[in-house]
Amino acid sequence: MNTPTQNTPAPGAQQSLSIPQAMQLAFEHHGAGRLAEAEGLLRKILQVAPQHATALHLLGVIAQQAGNLELGVQLLQQAVQLAPGEAQFLSNLAEMCRRLGRLEEAVRHGEQAIALAPQSALAQSNLGIAYYDQGDLARAKACQQRALALNPRMPAALNNLGSILRDEKDKPGAIDCYRQVLAIAPDHAEAASNLGSVLCESEQPEEALKVLLPLVKARPNYAEAHSNLATAFLLQEQLDKAEFGFRRALALKPEYPEACIGLAKVLQEKRCLAEAEASALRGLQIAPDKAELHSVLGGILTESGYPEKAEAAYRQALSLDPKLITGYLGRGHLRMENGDMAGARADFEHALSLDEENLGARLALVQVDKVKEGDANMAALVASAQQLESLPEIKALPLHFALGKCYEDTREYDLAFQHYQQGCQLKRKRIDYSADATDRLNQNIRGFFSQENIDRLRGAGCSSELPIFVLGMPRSGTTLTETILASHSAVYGAGELHDILEIANHPRGQSAQPYPASLEGITQAELQIMGERYVAGLQKRAPGSARITDKMPANFQCLGLIHLMLPKAKIIHVKRNPVDTCLSNFTRLFNKSQYQSYDLVELGRYYRHYAALMEHWRAVLPADAFYEIQYEELVADQEGQARAMLDYCGLEWEEACLDFHKTERSIRTASVTQVRQPIYKTSVEKWRHYEQHLGPLLDVLGDLIER
Structure with a gap:
């Protein structure tokens, strides 16, 4: 190595301080975190000995630690040129090149380092990271394994091996590696964050929280830890905590596509679809080639009622990552909604071929059609x-x-x-669901929409005849009703839209109060603007259509508001046997919302809330404000009931309405498979099969049913 003589004093230092002594002091400063003092001393050394390779190397390391990677690489290149046999210099240069994305240089320097020092665990590990970034998992894994053979307790190599195993879908192996790191180095923040992340991927959010909560407390500015913690909360359906975590991560690290994905998922769960889409698009600005972002956007667009755009998003996702399971599942559900059952089955089966343990794919296959004895998928589920x-x-x-x-x-x-x-x-x-809160909502709606208020606000509104609303309890036959209507040549079936609920909660764009308190002080002029806002949203989905259906069942809560906003809109209320309706809700795992459905007593209370509110609308609205159809009568007399319904809507009869199951359209609902076949009667009085189990529900429904 070309270095100055040891007796040369460092400039500005005491005459007794030689350059080796000055270097020793610089190392001490650096080791203690006094980077400025170390840098100052090194620069003085280089004034006297500009070719001092060790000083150049340490100065490059300090530049990298200060965030100036380009300068760090330049200084290390000078050090390597002066001392080409120093493996540590080459290994550190490889790591800096890797961080700059100069992967070919990183691998070349890393290979040179281990050729000089094959027993250097650090050099082996650094080379492994470069191979990892190149996507060469086999070489990356071999490097980390050689590093661990040399130093079995090397935290960096264990952490890196964990990440490789994670990419190889060996999640238990990854978890074991990260736990080994934390056993050796309990304060290793990256390993703790990685462990929390892979525990979430393994659907163990409770275990993830045990790791991530202390980490965030100790490292409050660690964006990745906040994002992983938010993911754990999202898996537990603690949406407010999840949203806070993702927003905190993005505040700390604005260019963070994973946090954009997480925030988009939370906002979609909260039915804030416009905000969810904005978060996904923000992520795509940062990482346009990230397949998962396109897949998440596809799900949001599906739910927002834009099936063509959703299809394009899934297509892009799968072109970027042909092994993206969420992409196949999302596209499969979209194909089900569009009536392409064969395509849906193919997507679900392909997802299952990528991960035989994927319950989402198996559940989806169960929903495609009736399960029969000897079904292989059922056998696998029974084994599970x-x-x-x-x-x-x-x-x-x-x-x-x-x-x-x-x-x-x-x-x-x-x-x-x-x-x-x-x-x-x-x-x-x-x-988080409160039956008491639902009861209060019911009372508040009836209180606001009193006969007096309705009479005072009636007389304006938007005069459009474009909308046809189909509403009622979930699983009451609203999908069948809408599909019959959408089979008419003049009608576009838009499915379940959140637009009315969004307008009700934010009538003036923003509101500090939820519906119906959000409507306090509302005027006729504002109701007209709200109606026009709604119609504009419909027209965006199907420009040029004469009539457009909105089949959001929960719009029954806003029936009075719809009447005031859109006095010429047609409103169809679908009724069904209360017990069959409730049972159909209880036996369905809904994708989102319908939180009242998972307890028989709460479900019965919700039905009573719905029934009482519909009775209120009958009392305070004109007799022709909405049309009512009984599901059981529609099943028994499809043509007669369909003709009467079309007549109410001012539509001429078309035979296609009898062949509704052949209609090509998107159906975004739990009833998608039922309406892809002709009307059948097995769902009438279906609850009798379960009667002995339904006592709590029957007791709550009481006088609403005939036993």
Whole structure:
């Protein structure tokens, strides 16, 4: 190595301080975190000995630590040129090049380092990271394993090996590696964050919280830890905590696509679809080639009522990552909604081929059509049930609902109910729902929409005849009703839209109070603007359509508001046997909301809330304000009921309305498979199969039913 003589004093230092002594002092400053003092001393050394390779190397390391990677690389390149046999210099240069994305240089320097020092665990590990960034997992893994053979307690190599195993889908192996790191170095923040993340991927959010909560407390400015913690809360359906965490992560690290994904998912769960889409698009500005972002956007667009755009988003996601399971599942559900059952099945089966343990794919396959004896998917689910006791709740929950559907289809009703009930119990533990709050909402709606208020506000509104609303209890026949209407050449079926509920909660764009308090002080002029705002949203979905349906069942809560906003709109209320309606809700794992559905007593209370509110609308609105149809009558006399319904809507009869199951349109609802076949009557009085299990529900419904 070309270095100055040891007796040369460092400039500005005492005459007794030689350059080796000055270097020693610089190392001490650096080791103690006094970077400015170390840098100052090194620069003085280099004034006297500009070719001092060790000084250049340490100065480059300090530049990198200060965030100036380009300068760090330049200084290390000079050091390597002066001392080409120093493996440490080459290894550190490789790592800096890697961080700058100069991966070919990183690998070249890393290979040179281990050729000089094959026994250097650090050099082996650094080379492994460069290979990892190149996507060469085999070489990356071999490097980390050689590093650990040399130093079995090397935290960096264990952490890196964990990340490789995670990418190889060996999540238990990854978890073990990260736990080993923390056993050796309890304060290793990156390993703790990685462990929390892979525990979330393994659907163990409770275990993830044990790791991530202390980490965030110790490292409050660690963006990745906040994002991983938010993911754990999202898996537990603690949406407010999850939203806070993702927003905190983005405040700390604005260019963070993973946090954008998480925030988009939370906002979608909260039904804030415009904000969810904005978060996904923000992520795509940062990382346009991130497949998961396109997949998340596809789900949001599906729910927002834009199936063509959703299809394009899924197509892009799968072109970027042909092994993206969420992309196949999302596109499969979209294909189901569009009536392409064969395509949906193909997507679900492909997702399952990528991960045989994926319960989401198995649950989806169960929903495609009726399960028959000897069904291979059912056999796999039944086999999985042997491990139900040991499965994390997040996995056991969908498995119970899938088994319930299997046993119901094969007419083993007692077994089916057992699984439905256990699935509902697990789901109820995870959600925040208050039947008392629902009762108060009901009272508040009836209080605001008094006869006096309605009479005072009536007379304006938007005069458009474009909308046809189909509303009622979920699972009451609203999908069937809308599909019959959408089979008419003049009608576009837009499905379940959140637009009315969004306008009700934010009538002036923003509101500090939820509906109906949000409407305090509302004027006729504002009601007209709200109606026009709604119609504009409809027209964006189907420009040029004469009539557009909105089949959001929960719009029954806003029926009076719809009447005032859109006095010429047609409103169809679908009624169904109360017990069949409630049972159909109880036996369905909804994608989002419908939180009242997972407890028989709460479900009965909700039905009573709905029935009381509909009775209120009958009392305070004109007799022709809405049209009512009975599901059981529609099933028994499809043509007669359909003709009467079309007549109410001012539409001429078309035979296509009898062949509704052939209509090509998107159907975004739990009833998607039922309306892809002709009307059948097996769903009428279906509750009799489960009667012995429904006592709590029947008691709450009381006078609303005939036993």
